[in-house]
Amino acid sequence: MKTSNRLESAIKKLYTAYYSNQLFPECCKQCAVGNILDKTDGWQHLSDYHGALQLNYIGRVHQNLGRKFNGYSPLELLQIEAVxxxxxxxxxxxxxxxxxxxxxxxxxxxxxxLIAVIGFLCELDGVSNTMDYTKCFELENDSPKYELELSF
Incomplete structure (x- = not known):
């Protein structure tokens, strides 16, 4: 599956944050968006409240200018954090x-x-959810529809 640079980078950062105990919802630097934006908290000035979906004046200016932060628009960042x-x-x-x-x-x-955010990031990029495990259990003629590739 071909993914965008922004998606691949975001997933790596979130994975690293999760496994290094640096993913924390209440901290603007350690939440999902904080980690995607390299542990910075400047994104919090795009809205008036952490978790809000409405851009404030500063956020609207950046959105209208087409600014991207590590590939994501201000509105996308607020949506990611809300998810x-x-x-x-x-x-x-x-x-x-x-x-x-x-x-x-x-x-x-x-x-x-983490699972919800990765699913949403995939949705934003129009690719299938990398965390979707349901295909592992699909059957066709009483046999697994897809072969599970294991590498040891």
């Missing part, structure tokens, strides 16, 4: 009064967020 936070169990926008997971850095919580 991540929602999949992790947060009520949006992020606020201390809104619902959130009991243990935000729990591996299962973060994995759910």
């Amino acid at each position: 991540f936070l929602t999949a992790c169990g947060y009520q949006l926008p992020l606020h201390h009064k809104n619902n959130k997971p009991k243990i935000p850095n729990d591996n299962d919580v973060l994995f759910d967020g």
Whole structure:
């Protein structure tokens, strides 16, 4: 499967963050978008609230100028973060009064967020979801439809 540079780079950064315990939903540098943008938090100025889907004035200016941040538009970045936070169990926008997971850095919580974000990134690029495991279980004439390639 041919993927874009932005997708491949984002997946590598998210994978690395997850396995090095540097993926944390409540930190603008360690959330999904923070990691995609090289652990920076400047993207937080594109909206008024962490997890919001509405661009503020600064975000609209960047969007209207066609600016991209590591290949993603301001609106795409907000959508990516919203997908991540929602999949992790947060009520949006992020606020201390809104619902959130009991243990935000729990591996299962973060994995759910990671899977959702990767699926959304694939959707943005118009490619099949790299994390879709359902094909492994498809049958044709009572036999597996696809052969699983294992390399040891």
